[in-house]
Amino acid sequence: MTMWLPFLGLILGVTLGLLSDIHIPQIYGNYLSIAVLAALDTLFGGIRAHLQQVYDDKVFISGFFFNIALAAGLAFLGVHLGVDLYLAAIFAFGVRLFQNIAVIRRILLAKWMEKRQGSNAENAK
C-alpha cells in the first residue's frame, strides 16, 4: 500500500494553511482546537478500522464532518451555558484517540512479529 498520497495531502494542507496567513480570532480559538482534535480522532479511527478490515467509507466521511460539527457545537453550547462543555469533548476525543492509537500499535506490532517469524521460519528451512 502506498502511503505517499495521504502524506502529500497533509503537507499540502499545512503549507496552504501557513501560506494563507489566516488568523482565527482568539474567542474562536477554542472551537478550532476542538475541531482539530475531533478530526484527528476520526482519522485515527479510520486508520484503525482500515487495519482491522472493518473500514467503511460512509462511516469515515460522515464521522469526520459530524464529529467536527458536534465538537464545535458542544463548545458553542458550553460557552452560552457557562459550563466548560468543550472539556467533555476534549476528554472524550482524547481518550478515544489514545485507544485508537494503542490498537493501531498492537496491530502493527502483531503484523511485524508475524512477518519476522515468517522470515525466521524461511531461514530455518
Add this chain to the structure above:
Amino acid sequence: MRNQYKFTVVLLIIGFMVAVQYNSVKKPEVRDTRDVWAIRQELAAEKKIHSELLSDLRELDKTIESYESSKEENAGKALLKTVDKLYEQAGMTDMKGPGLIIKIRPSAESVAFGLPIEGVSPDLLTRFINEINRIKGNSIEIDGKRFTSLSSIRDINGKTTVDGLNVSVPPFSVKIITQSFANSEKLYSTLHASEIHDEFYLDNLILEIGEPEKEINIRGWKERYTNLYLKELPKGE
C-alpha cells in the same frame, strides 16, 4: 485506491486546520510593554516633528507663492528678495523695528567711592545675551557691534570683545530689536524681573532698561563670512 483519496482529502483538511490554529496561537509575536507615560512621550516627540514640518511647509509655500506671483514680472526679483531676507537673517543688513535700549553704566556707589571702573567680563556678557534670548527672534547690537548667531564674545588680551572688536568700558548701550512691540514689552518685563541685575551689581555695574520703543535702528554686520568648506561648481557641470 478510492480510500486513499478520501484519506488525502481528510488529511488535507486536518493539515489546514492545524496550520491555521498554529498561525492564530503564535500571532502576538511582540508584546507592547510601553506604559502610558512612554507612549505620551513618543506622541509628544512626534507632535513636535509634525509642527516643525508644518512650519517648514508654510515657509516653503510662501517662497513658492512669491516665486509664482513674480514669475511674470521678474523671476530675479524674487530671488533677490530671498537673498535679502537671508542677509537680514544673518544680521548683515541694517535693521529698524520695535525694541529696547539698555544702558550699562557704573553703579552710583562705585562712582561715589571712586572705585576703578572695569569692563564687562565675557562671562557676564554671555549670560546677559542668554537672558535676552529668553524671548526668541531678537536682533542685538552691543556697543555698536552687531551680535549675530555666529558672533563670538571673547576675552582678547584682557579686553572683552564681540567678533574681535573691543567693547568699551561702561557706560555703553545694548540695542535690541524684537519681532513685535508686544515682544518688546515682554522682554522689558522679563529683564526687569531677571536676576541678571544682581550679577551686574556684583561687578559694580547697573543695567538701565529703557522703555520699549516703536522704532530702533541697529547696524548690520559688515564683514563677509569666510566660507571654508563650500565651493561653487564650475559652470556647465
